[in-house]
Amino acid sequence: MVxxxxxxxxxxENIAFLEPSDGFDYFFRVKCTSCNExxxxxxxxxxxxxxEVSGSKGNTAHFVWRCSLCKRGSSAKFDPSKTLSYTxxxxGQLAPFLKIECRGLEFTSFEPRGSWTCHGTTGTVFKDVDLVENDMWTDxxxxxxxxxxxxxxDSEWRRA
Known part of the structure; x- marks a missing residue:
């Protein structure tokens, strides 16, 4: 487990904090740690x-995957702590955002697809913020x- x-x-710019909206889907690139595919x-x-994680006794995960090359089963589960807001x-600096427990796989990149919420420095809330289009959002x-x-x-993965 990693x-x-x-x-x-x-x-x-004039944003107090940025966070994923409720029901956010996280998009990642994944590789098998067994064969590196x-x-x-x-x-x-x-x-x-x-x-449900196959072959386990009732264990569950947020992501279950079988590598198409080596056929090894893998899983990933979010750390129970809440996702952090980016303030x-x-x-302009890297800040911890979330932790994921991985078994047999590693995530290699993160795409900020999905709906984000920005809170302006005045308290104005901007919903349905799209960070994929042109790598920028303005309002x-x-x-x-x-x-x-x-x-x-930008984003970066490290071992926690």
Whole structure:
């Protein structure tokens, strides 16, 4: 078992914090640790969905996968701690975001697809923020007449 930590980085302009919306689907690239075969497509995980791990005694995981090359079964489960918000204090730096317990696989990259929520420094909430399009999101906070944006999104996996 390996515990992986995903850290994210972004430039925030007039944004207090950025977080995944409820029911967020996380999209990752995955590789088998047995044969090092990388799955050709992105895989998605959702905290609300759990699947039975075959060959175990009632264990569940958020992702269950069988490598197409070596046929080894693998699984991944979110650490029970809450996903962390990315705050303006972190802007431009890598900050811990979430942990995942992996058995027989490793995640190699993260795509910020899905619906994010941004909270402006004035308290304005921006929902359904899309960070995939042009690697940038911009809007306007009418409360204070300032632009808001998230740009230069990046991520990194490390062993926790």
């Amino acid at each position: 515990l992986l930590l995903l850290s994210i980085k972004a430039e925030l 990388q799955h050709p497509k992105l895989v998605s995980l959702n905290r609300a969905e759990e699947f 303006e204090e972190h802007s 306007y906070d009418e409360k204070v007449g300032l632009p808001v944006s998230v740009s230069e999104f």
